[in-house]
Amino acid sequence: MTMFLQQLILGLRGGSLIALVALGIVMIFKTTGVVNFAYGYMGMFSIYIAYTFLNTVGAPLWLSVTICIAFAFALGAAAERGLLRQVRHLSKGAMLILTLGMLMIFEGLALQIWKQDYRSFPNLVSGVRMITIDTGRLVIRNQDILIFIVAAAIMAGLFIYFKYTKTGLAIRATAQNENAAKLMGIKVGVIFALSWGVGVSLGAVSAVLAAPRTFIHPNMMLPLQIRGLTGAVLGGFDSLPGAVVGGILLGVIEQFMGAYISEELKMALSLLIILVVLLVKPSGLMGSKAIERV
Amino acid sequence: MKRVLVFLVMAIIAIGSFAFAEDGIYEDRVVIGSFQALSGPVAPIGVSMRKGMDAYFNWVNANGGVYGRKIDLIVVDDQFTPSRTVVEVRRLVEQDRVFSIVGGLGTPGILAVMDYLNDRGVPFVYQGGGSSLFAIPPKEYVFTVQPHYTTEGQIAAKYMMETLGAKRVAIVYRADDAGREGLNAMSKWLVDNGYPAALVAKLPVDPSKVTFDSEILKLLELGVDAVYLLMWIPQSPNFLLQAQEYGLDATLVGSYANPDITLIQLAGQAAEGFQALAWVAADPEDEGFLKHIEIYQETFPDELPNAFAAAGFIAAEVFTEGLRRAGENPTREKLARALETMDGWTGFITPEITYGPFDPDDNFCRTGVLQMYVMEVKNQEWTTLHDWITLE
Known part of the structure; x- marks a missing residue:
């Protein structure tokens, strides 16, 4: 029982990070209709900014992290306005290719500026907590508790934002029908830039939370990005709650696979389970069915 | 008719002399090749290893080369991907016509090209990887230098049981x-030497894994005395950081790629007391060691070579010594025979190396280093903790 609970905690921790990444990817996809393959790399690039402020400028940790997230927002919005909007009229495919190009640019830039060395990044909070239960003792790191809190706060915040604010409503309207939204007087361009900004900031937040474990290097976000995409697919690619559920579920499944079945096969087995889910329900757990007029 | 005949004879002589000239050997230079990960996730290792080779060859060339020939090194970037290694190495051999391959990095890539090089008789000196498959069974043109994990796994077990006096040990391995090779070697040594129950946990970790909570909690629960950590940077400093967070106090003994300043930079205080096996003769007071730093800094001023640069340096040292022994008119065959004459040879930082005449049944005729010592992080520096350990 203790072992089960302990693994569940670890799975939820991993899942929360995946969910954050999935949430950012889905948010951008839902509003602008493009899967951002540069997502993780933009988060990676942003955390190098935090690293530079922390270690070269000597700014305190909280300030470095704040600057990093603000930078990510600007980076996301600028990428949308300056690059993606230019090819928007061509096709979704063109935008997709563009994000692949951005991936290479950010990786190359990071290599040029900061070289390929691994760099360490501190936990935002340190220490572990012991919780004694009937059957034994559970150990939880404070950083993991922080990850839960941050992930939950962001998810709740986004939910409230989309449901109860005007901009949130505008984003939902744009996602549903771009042309109709335009006719209703919604500034669609601003909404696109905003979604990219918020989406990429989420990438930066996940990078900040993951960095103490992954270290900072140009490819640090790649495994998390792959899992984020997988989680998003599992949840249904066009649903924000789906991204959260899919991400958390993937984290938990992976943890249990590793603990109870095989550490070596856990990734393969987790993906197999997802494959089965998608075979049964192709639109994902919470995704909407694609309906097209014939 | 006579003219045609003369032309034909001359043509045959020209083609003949071209065909008989050894690939990569020219009047003024010897062209050799190497494959390294110069980009991608493993680039920090590949770039460092290349720097070590460059530094040594620059020094040799600045001092007149070998029998007047400069050593010209072509390094290709295979990104640690075996499919690329195959293409790039074939290009090195068939288009660039290199004399020898020196210091290739990465077990998967090495395994992918090893037989090709051996079949064509291209000497392959130094493999940046620890698989025993390079040396066992021996291959006539493949000369290993680094100890393999079968050696290391046994030495780690011996050290933990006999020197540390551990009762309950564990292995966390990639x-x-x-x-798996290290795991098998360790298990076998423990069984053969009367400790069949000492290994209480065998914990595999995915090579890309960054969270070790489950493994560390398991080790805490089992109460182990010592853990053999068969992983390297960046996983090992990460493991140390997490072990410190959870308060794991077992002695951690790392694999030989760990004694490097990068590990201390990444793990900080969590690295204190971490022990690791080592095979590069790196005594800071030794003349050869100081000379190696001097040589390195001739090419890279103010930089200190890390462990991977040292590996590249050793690859270059061993090859150059072989080339010197091969004489004024070297051929691939002569190089292979010359390397076989090495008997306890040591370089500036290369520890004792012995090869022997090629014998398919002699598992030691192509095995390089067979002994290791132990280093420890003390006050944020690597220090020597235990002298050379040899297997009986």
């Missing part, structure tokens, strides 16, 4: 061929 779930790949290298890791």
